[in-house]
Amino acid sequence: MSFNTAMNVHLDLKVLETDILIIGGGTAGCFAALTVAENSSCQVLIAEKANIRRSGCLAAGVNALNAYIVKGETPETYLDYVRNDTEGVIREDLVYSIAKRLNDVTAKVEALGLVIQKDANGDYVARGRRNIKINGENIKPLLAAAVEQKETIQVLNRVNIIDYVVKEGRVIGAYGFSLDSKIFYTIQAKAVLCTTGGAAGLYRPNNPGFSRHKMWYSPFNTGAGYAMGIRAGAEMTTFEMRFIALRCKDTIAPTGTIAQGVGAQQINGRGEAYERKYGLPTTPNRMFSTVQENKEGKGPCYLETKGISKETEEDLYKAYLNMAPAQALRWIESGRGPSVENVEIEGTEPYIVGGHTASGYWIDTNRATTLEGLFAAGDVAGGSPQKFVTGCFAEGEIAAFSAMEYVRGKELVAVEHAQMIAKLEEVRQFLQDDTTLNPDITLYSVEELEEAMQKVMDVYAGGISSDYVVNSSKLTIAKQRIKGLLDMSTSLKAKDLHELKLIYEVLDRLYVCQTVIAHLQARKETRWHCFQENADYPERDDLHYFKYVNSCYRNGDVEINFRDIVKKDETYEHQN
Amino acid sequence: MSIKISQQICIGCGKCLKVCPGGLIHRNEAGKSYVRDPQDCWGCTSCLKECATGAIKYYLGADIGGLGGYLYTERDRERLHWTICKADGEKVRITINQKDANRY
Numbered sequence: 280m281s282f283n284t285a286m287n288v289h290l291d292l293k294v295l296e297t298d299i300l301i302i303g304g305g306t307a308g309c310f311a312a313l314t315v316a317e318n319s320s321c322q323v324l325i326a327e328k329a330n331i332r333r334s335g336c337l338a339a340g341v342n343a344l345n346a347y348i349v350k351g352e353t354p355e356t357y358l359d360y361v362r363n364d365t366e367g368v369i370r371e372d373l374v375y376s377i378a379k380r381l382n383d384v385t386a387k388v389e390a391l392g393l394v395i396q397k398d399a400n401g402d403y404v405a406r407g408r409r410n411i412k413i414n415g416e417n418i419k420p421l422l423a424a425a426v427e428q429k430e431t432i433q434v435l436n437r438v439n440i441i442d443y444v445v446k447e448g449r450v451i452g453a454y455g456f457s458l459d460s461k462i463f464y465t466i467q468a469k470a471v472l473c474t475t476g477g478a479a480g481l482y483r484p485n486n487p488g489f490s491r492h493k494m495w496y497s498p499f500n501t502g503a504g505y506a507m508g509i510r511a512g513a514e515m516t517t518f519e520m521r522f523i524a525l526r527c528k529d530t531i532a533p534t535g536t537i538a539q540g541v542g543a544q545q546i547n548g549r550g551e552a553y554e555r556k557y558g559l560p561t562t563p564n565r566m567f568s569t570v571q572e573n574k575e576g577k578g579p580c581y582l583e584t585k586g587i588s589k590e591t592e593e594d595l596y597k598a599y600l601n602m603a604p605a606q607a608l609r610w611i612e613s614g615r616g617p618s619v620e621n622v623e624i625e626g627t628e629p630y631i632v633g634g635h636t637a638s639g640y641w642i643d644t645n646r647a648t649t650l651e652g653l654f655a656a657g658d659v660a661g662g663s664p665q666k667f668v669t670g671c672f673a674e675g676e677i678a679a680f681s682a683m684e685y686v687r688g689k690e691l692v693a694v695e696h697a698q699m700i701a702k703l704e705e706v707r708q709f710l711q712d713d714t715t716l717n718p719d720i721t722l723y724s725v726e727e728l729e730e731a732m733q734k735v736m737d738v739y740a741g742g743i744s745s746d747y748v749v750n751s752s753k754l755t756i757a758k759q760r761i762k763g764l765l766d767m768s769t770s771l772k773a774k775d776l777h778e779l780k781l782i783y784e785v786l787d788r789l790y791v792c793q794t795v796i797a798h799l800q801a802r803k804e805t806r807w808h809c810f811q812e813n814a815d816y817p818e819r820d821d822l823h824y825f826k827y828v829n830s831c832y833r834n835g836d837v838e839i840n841f842r843d844i845v846k847k848d849e850t851y852e853h854q855n
Numbered sequence: 856m857s858i859k860i861s862q863q864i865c866i867g868c869g870k871c872l873k874v875c876p877g878g879l880i881h882r883n884e885a886g887k888s889y890v891r892d893p894q895d896c897w898g899c900t901s902c903l904k905e906c907a908t909g910a911i912k913y914y915l916g917a918d919i920g921g922l923g924g925y926l927y928t929e930r931d932r933e934r935l936h937w938t939i940c941k942a943d944g945e946k947v948r949i950t951i952n953q954k955d956a957n958r959y
Binding site for chain 1: 856859875876877878879881885893894895896897898899901902913914915916917918919920921922923924925926935937939941942947949951953954955956957958959
């Protein structure tokens with residue numbers, strides 16, 4: 280609600296041109312850019328809202344590579360693992376094509392300088408059936424340095440992309456704004472590759488106060504890529520399969536390093552190992568079992584680490600400093616490390632993230648989306664869970680080759696001036712030169728709408744407070760409330776470019792929430808404990824729902840369609 | 856989760872604000888870095904690792920078990936020294952060589 284109309288801020292219009300625009304310079308985006316530079320003379324432009332040196336999920340580093348074909352395993356066994364872990368609703372063609380590339384992309388990152396542990400024979404040291412040990416603290420700076428050495432790659436740091444430019448069904452570029460100066464960008468491109476990552480901050484987080492951003496996923500991944508696709512009418516898949524991570528309490532640091540690394544099992548407050556009571560130890564079941572134990576009053580739950588040696592403890596400190604320093608600080612400053620105290624665990628709020636579960640763009644085998652000229656890879660691309668870091672590299676590589684093929688012989692399509700100005704005006708309406716001079720200009724702040732959104736999702740769309748369970752009545756309320764917040768968001772005001780970014784982040788998350796809610800409504804079964812658990816339909820129903828739930832946003836509504844499962848050796852092409 | 860930037864130690868080189876994945880570090884009128892929205896920090900420590908002067912301290916919010924201690928980093932070529940300073944002043948230093956892979 281606007282009480283006054285203050286003077287709008289001026290924005291300069293700047294038009295850029297490139298062959299391939301990559302939106303998001305994280306794991307998949309940087310690798311895709313390198314692939315293009317090494318295999319063609321195409322000009323690449325990476326638009327990144329932070330700085331590629333430490334942006335995206337790998338900011339703090341990563342402790343292991345969790346998708347690798349170790350000795351004795353094959354791409355087929357990797358596919359089997361993913362299929363079994365996710366009740367079969369995956370795009371086998373996508374998972375398999377990634378699995379076949381995992382080891383080659385790993386070798387390439389090692390050549391860039393990543394330290395990977397080797398045994399006396401020179402083989403990588405495995406941490407399990409699919410994992411290898413590394414020192415990944417500097418993995419992102421290594422990637423960024425490689426990107427910056429390529430003459431054909433231009434990096435536009437601190438530019439926030441907000442929407443695609445679409446002409447007659449084809450994506451011909453994107454709009455964005457600088458976070459440093461009052462510049463509105465129109466970037467014209469022959470092909471666009473979206474690698475923005477997934478969405479955090481949709482649900483009320485574990486630590487909603489001062490430490491609200493101490494979360495599993497990057498809080499700066501706010502679903503922009505999903506939202507831009509949704510608004511442009513791209514088909515999306517499996518948004519009902521949310522990802523919930525089992526983490527160390529409070530610091531939300533990883534548990535896999537302890538569970539796999541030192542073989543610690545999950546125990547409840549009575550000291551009983553409980554995981555096996557709940558069926559196969561799939562990713563959803565590890566989470567579900569912990570929720571159930573707490574519901575039965577047997578919490579808190581722990582990873583049983585007490586009694587590990589001091590040497591092991593010291594190694595764990597180092598491993599955590601290399602990826603989640605908060606947990607190491609917590610152990611050391613309290614003087615109660617994992618050798619003397621079991622590590623308490625909890626589930627996070629749900630995220631939408633295609634590198635772990637299967638939410639994202641509905642893509643063909645070549646990673647083309649349903650919008651011509653637009654490709655997707657990494658966490659923003661759907662259908663293939665358990666990608667992790669190396670899977671995002673592999674998918675970035677596949678998408679890069681497809682984009683290179685697509686641009687061959689193509690010309691740039693000029694964006695019409697009037698269209699640019701209309702978009703610039705849309706951005707400008709959020710900017711006020713000085714809200715302190717005119718504090719009554721709007722009733723609500725971005726922060727208030729964000730909190731309201733997170734509360735709605737928590738209570739009515741299966742967040743932590745509802746033990747991740749949804750039902751139709753609650754989802755109906757969620758849909759209505761999120762729609763209301765989306766309407767209210769148009770009156771938000773920003774006093775500077777940082778606040779303008781925050782407005783777009785909350786807007787994007789509201790669009791993603793709408794899609795999540797519609798997908799949760801559509802899957803009338805329970806396919807994955809916690810990730811998608813519907814109290815109205817508590818059983819798995821293969822007869823009706825061994826399918827993908829897909830959607831397109833049309834005329835203000837999320838329209839659902841169901842698609843049949845794509846198998847390993849199929850080449851999937853988009854049809855109408 | 857957050858950081859504090861010492862205004863006495865900061866030399867205003869701007870490396871930390873460039874690298875913050877959330878764009879949370881800004882410059883004040885004196886040209887020095889400050890955190891604009893401390894509650895928006897993810898806790899990734901990217902800024903600490905850029906800072907050559909040790910001006911940035913990383914600490915846990917009281918809501919996630921912080922007890923008044925903090926950590927900072929110093930880089931010595933391929934070695935990264937992590938110093939945890941407990942509330943009672945005791946310091947614990949852990950050095951990680953970038954060339955060594957994690958054991959776990």
